[in-house]
Amino acid sequence: MKKRMFWIGIFIIGFVLLQGKTSESVGISPPRIERVFSPNFEENITVNIINTRDEEVNMFVGVDGDISDFIGVSEQEFKLDGRQSKPVILSVKLPAKLKPGIHTVSIIARELPVEKKSGITAFPSIKGELRLAVPYPGKFVELQVEVQNKNRDEPIEVKVLASNRGTDEVGVLRIEARVVDEKGKFKEQVQTTRRKIGAEKNEEISILLSAEKYDVGIYHLFVKGVYDGIQTEEMERVFQVGHLFVNIVNVTSLFKKDKIQKVSIEVESGWNNRIDGLYAEMVVFKEGKEMKEAVKSPSVSIDPWERKIISFFWDTSGIEEGVYEGQVILYYDSKTTVKKFPLIIEEEKKGVNGTIMMVILICVLLFFDMVWLRGVKKKDGWEKGGKNRTEYKL
Amino acid sequence: MRQVPDRMVTIVLIIAIIVAISGFVNVVNKVGGDFSLITGFATSGTGIVNVTVDATAAITLTNSTVEFGNGAVTGGAVGTIVNTSEWAGQPSTFANSAPITVQNDGNVDVNITINGTPVATFLNSNSQFQWAGATGEGGCPAANLTTTLTEMAAAAAYVCTNLTSLDSADHFNINIQVNLSSDLLAQTYTADVEIVAAQV
Numbered sequence: 001m002k003k004r005m006f007w008i009g010i011f012i013i014g015f016v017l018l019q020g021k022t023s024e025s026v027g028i029s030p031p032r033i034e035r036v037f038s039p040n041f042e043e044n045i046t047v048n049i050i051n052t053r054d055e056e057v058n059m060f061v062g063v064d065g066d067i068s069d070f071i072g073v074s075e076q077e078f079k080l081d082g083r084q085s086k087p088v089i090l091s092v093k094l095p096a097k098l099k100p101g102i103h104t105v106s107i108i109a110r111e112l113p114v115e116k117k118s119g120i121t122a123f124p125s126i127k128g129e130l131r132l133a134v135p136y137p138g139k140f141v142e143l144q145v146e147v148q149n150k151n152r153d154e155p156i157e158v159k160v161l162a163s164n165r166g167t168d169e170v171g172v173l174r175i176e177a178r179v180v181d182e183k184g185k186f187k188e189q190v191q192t193t194r195r196k197i198g199a200e201k202n203e204e205i206s207i208l209l210s211a212e213k214y215d216v217g218i219y220h221l222f223v224k225g226v227y228d229g230i231q232t233e234e235m236e237r238v239f240q241v242g243h244l245f246v247n248i249v250n251v252t253s254l255f256k257k258d259k260i261q262k263v264s265i266e267v268e269s270g271w272n273n274r275i276d277g278l279y280a281e282m283v284v285f286k287e288g289k290e291m292k293e294a295v296k297s298p299s300v301s302i303d304p305w306e307r308k309i310i311s312f313f314w315d316t317s318g319i320e321e322g323v324y325e326g327q328v329i330l331y332y333d334s335k336t337t338v339k340k341f342p343l344i345i346e347e348e349k350k351g352v353n354g355t356i357m358m359v360i361l362i363c364v365l366l367f368f369d370m371v372w373l374r375g376v377k378k379k380d381g382w383e384k385g386g387k388n389r390t391e392y393k394l
Numbered sequence: 395m396r397q398v399p400d401r402m403v404t405i406v407l408i409i410a411i412i413v414a415i416s417g418f419v420n421v422v423n424k425v426g427g428d429f430s431l432i433t434g435f436a437t438s439g440t441g442i443v444n445v446t447v448d449a450t451a452a453i454t455l456t457n458s459t460v461e462f463g464n465g466a467v468t469g470g471a472v473g474t475i476v477n478t479s480e481w482a483g484q485p486s487t488f489a490n491s492a493p494i495t496v497q498n499d500g501n502v503d504v505n506i507t508i509n510g511t512p513v514a515t516f517l518n519s520n521s522q523f524q525w526a527g528a529t530g531e532g533g534c535p536a537a538n539l540t541t542t543l544t545e546m547a548a549a550a551a552y553v554c555t556n557l558t559s560l561d562s563a564d565h566f567n568i569n570i571q572v573n574l575s576s577d578l579l580a581q582t583y584t585a586d587v588e589i590v591a592a593q594v
Binding site for chain 1 (some may be wrong): 406448449457458460462494502536537562565568586588590592
């Protein structure tokens with residue numbers, strides 16, 4: 001019985017501790033559906049709602065948007081088992097006429113809370129899209145623009161997808177691309193040759209920027225199309241030109257005396273390729289004198305433009321309270337980045353922490369368990385060996 | 395020991411051979427009936443396997459609860475600030491809490507927005523309830539991540555655009571900061587936050 005009580009105690013404590021970290025999830029497939037309008041169009045479209053967790057969850061599915069009145073959902077609320085998906089039917093029944101353009105209906109899948117939790121609780125939702133293109137009478141061109149981040153001196157290609165959403169052919173389309181730097185200073189302007197696009201057709205157009213004009217930095221690209229005296233909406237895209245450099249963004253600077261503590265260094269890559277074998281070294285100085293042997297982090301890899309935290313442990317024993325000169329050096333691809341910062345070592349404030357509380361709780365549970373067991377034994381002894389014992393002989 | 399006569403062995407051998415041959419003939423007949431074929435031999439030159447993987451947008455909040463525990467608020471207009479930032483401890487007896495972690499579990503890049511209980515409903519209008527994107531694993535490109543502290547609102551605001559689906563870097567963090575004004579009544583306060591993902 002004592003053993004059983006002990007394990008119940010451990011279970012209760014473990015349950016309380018594990019409650020702090022919870023996870024929620026939701027998914028939708030496909031996340032985007034595209035259709036072209038025709039009068040009185042009708043279709044049943046299936047989307048799968050996915051639970052990527054192991055536990056059963058309550059789901060809500062709904063639609064929202066300017067034409068959501070024409071779309072019905074087969075099941076709005078349901079339970080979904082762990083690691084399962086459920087098909088939901090969207091019944092689309094469109095009227096004879098709709099305003100020309102792209103109508104977007106959001107398909108919202110939301111995990112519903114099972115119970116109200118304390119603190120601040122986050123819930124995930126997924127927004128799928130049903131895009132309905134209603135052709136414009138006449139000519140109407142829309143642009144989609146894509147540009148990738150590059151390293152210095154690499155060719156920069158701008159990809160433009162021009163879509164004629166109108167019912168008539170566009171005879172002459174010209175694309176104009178203009179680039180400015182972060183301060184708005186003009187860098188370059190490029191124009192494409194003229195081309196035709198048929199009714200409800202797409203055309204892919206590639207524009208090559210002059211790589212030598214772009215130093216390391218962030219640039220704004222503006223693209224518009226001009227056709228038959230009409231100008232499309234101007235699209236803006238941002239791209240970065242990088243170089244081999246890893247910046248140190250943040251470093252843990254406050255430490256407790258005589259403790260082994262985690263050091264976190266936040267770094268950010270300014271390079272458009274992956275860097276392998278990056279590591280950090282930390283040294284502490286007092287009036288130019290090195291206080292302790294340098295500590296090194298393990299080697300890590302960093303993806304293009306990635307910000308990540310490198311962690312390692314540092315023992316502060318033997319160093320008195322005070323403000324020191326900390327120095328972090330990053331080593332990568334035969335380059336280094338150095339950051340100096342004020343490093344503070346202070347006395348640890350005494351307080352009751354979680355571990356002590358847990359030990360006290362276990363001791364209390366064990367104490368009550370022993371008292372209870374003693375009581376049970378006494379009672380047994382009294383019944384077996386006491387004066388009032390009654391023996392039955394059959 | 396009793397000996398088995400040679401004749402008996404011969405009969406058993408013949409029966410065994412007949413059973414084996416009839417089994418072979420039966421199998422060949424069942425698979426095509428043509429003795430020029432060998433069982434298991436493909437009758438067509440090329441095998442084709444078609445697999446189509448659909449696009450899926452999915453997110454997981456690997457840590458969805460921010461719990462600061464309990465503590466005392468200090469007097470004065472500044473208030474008591476508790477947050478999930480890795481770089482700071484908490485005042486009074488408030489507990490450290492991990493930030494909300496958003497992970498892209500689908501196979502398409504997604505944009506992430508946030509909305510939640512406004513501060514006047516959650517605490518009171520003298521307090522602040524704010525969020526800020528943080529790099530975490532670095533799934534969100536630095537230029538696309540809102541890292542400035544922003545007031546939580548019922549209307550959705552972008553935290554991250556183009557959260558990648560690549561497993562090596564598919565998540566980032568959202569730090570929560572609460573500035574508790576000194577006129578807050580002693581009670582437990584709770585708030586909901588909705589994290590919405592949509593394909594880029």
